Amino acid sequence: MTRLIVLGISGSIGSQTLDIIRRHKRKFVLCGFSVGERINCVDEILKEFKTISFVVVKNKSDKEKLEKIYPHIKFSYGDDGLLELIKQVECDLVVNALVGFVGFLPTICALENGRDLALANKESLVVGGNLVNQLLKKTNTKLYPIDSEHVALAKCLKGNKKAKKLVLTASGGSFRDLNRNELENVTVEDALKHPSWNMGQKITIDCATMMNKGFEIIEAYHLFNFPIDKIDVLLHDESKIHSLVEFEDGSFLADIGPADMRIPISHALFRNKRVKNTFASLPLDEFGTFHFRKFDPKRYPCVGYAKKAIAIGGTMPAVLNGANEEAVYAFLRKEIKFLSIEKIIEEVMERHEIVQNPTVQDLVDADKWAREEVRRLIKENNL
Ligand code: NDP
Numbered sequence: 001m002t003r004l005i006v007l008g009i010s011g012s013i014g015s016q017t018l019d020i021i022r023r024h025k026r027k028f029v030l031c032g033f034s035v036g037e038r039i040n041c042v043d044e045i046l047k048e049f050k051t052i053s054f055v056v057v058k059n060k061s062d063k064e065k066l067e068k069i070y071p072h073i074k075f076s077y078g079d080d081g082l083l084e085l086i087k088q089v090e091c092d093l094v095v096n097a098l099v100g101f102v103g104f105l106p107t108i109c110a111l112e113n114g115r116d117l118a119l120a121n122k123e124s125l126v127v128g129g130n131l132v133n134q135l136l137k138k139t140n141t142k143l144y145p146i147d148s149e150h151v152a153l154a155k156c157l158k159g160n161k162k163a164k165k166l167v168l169t170a171s172g173g174s175f176r177d178l179n180r181n182e183l184e185n186v187t188v189e190d191a192l193k194h195p196s197w198n199m200g201q202k203i204t205i206d207c208a209t210m211m212n213k214g215f216e217i218i219e220a221y222h223l224f225n226f227p228i229d230k231i232d233v234l235l236h237d238e239s240k241i242h243s244l245v246e247f248e249d250g251s252f253l254a255d256i257g258p259a260d261m262r263i264p265i266s267h268a269l270f271r272n273k274r275v276k277n278t279f280a281s282l283p284l285d286e287f288g289t290f291h292f293r294k295f296d297p298k299r300y301p302c303v304g305y306a307k308k309a310i311a312i313g314g315t316m317p318a319v320l321n322g323a324n325e326e327a328v329y330a331f332l333r334k335e336i337k338f339l340s341i342e343k344i345i346e347e348v349m350e351r352h353e354i355v356q357n358p359t360v361q362d363l364v365d366a367d368k369w370a371r372e373e374v375r376r377l378i379k380e381n382n383l
């Protein structure tokens, strides 16, 4: 039995995690969870899982409302509530399916409190991958990635030495068939139409700008201790090859399978084990052809910004993340154009004075600074 806490259970990864838990009720005990503003799902989950003792929501008013309805459950709210949940509820594995920087401190808190982590929140590794790795060593805890590319790479690397290159596949996002001129006036609605995955809004925009792939390069760098210049990107339209490893002898291993996040989620929940799946399959003979395209770094400058942030190090990756997040939400609110997202990130990175070997507080400060800079740039319309 694995006792679980799921952070962000109302989201795309969170609800698919719940689906896996439901399919393996003898293996998992759900002890606590968090939602943000979508509190509608709380009732159903509490009725189904009598093992839950603690629930966190984003807003105080929702907490007050819910604790009147469920007096036997402990409720808390906000960023501190997430940390309380991790500290107070005994569990074996924390699933971090929060989106954005809000997931960073819960990641640190889980590891500091000796909890193993199944991590979808890639922003945690972008912001503080070095600190996370130090904590994993110090506290002897384990981190199981949920991102499909990294689960694919872990499967290909298992038992194999002498990897020459890691090759992250990328769908190219919603605008993959447009050139840069055609990106000038694209809309939020078009940006949210991902060709192969149904995900939360923020990561869908990150896919359209390809910042998501930049983040995944940083993620792979930290997870597999692999040099950035040996991590390549390959455009692959169908999203069925989830990533590849090229070995020194010239051969590749690829992880091929359905585009269904429940497969990598299961792999993480079962601590890097392959589990029988009864929900998705990929009949290759019916599938036909796989397509590949060369990745053009000029078409997608965000990948270059991510590589630059890692090369500079210190607080720069946190600034990359904070500036990206603030700019993406401004785009979603229709305050800026799509191409302004990357302009803003570049500009904010230029202005940042880095702190090397940052503490957790330095990273929190860098994130805050980056967001303020983005808001200032938008206000001055100085893009
Ligand atoms: P969603 O937007 O679908 O879900 C995010 C979750 O975080 C929701 O439960 C949301 O609550 C909660 N949340 C957001 N902001 C706050 C906050 N300030 N306080 C508390 N809770 C908050 O995102 P996804 O599931 O798509 O993505 C989650 C993470 O997984 C991201 O880091 C993403 O990059 C990564 N990932 C996602 C994939 C996917 O297929 N979706 C694939 C690979 C990685 P609510 O909605 O209730 O407000």
Ligand code: MG
Residues within 6 Å of the ligand: 147, 148, 149, 216
């Ligand atoms: Mg991914």
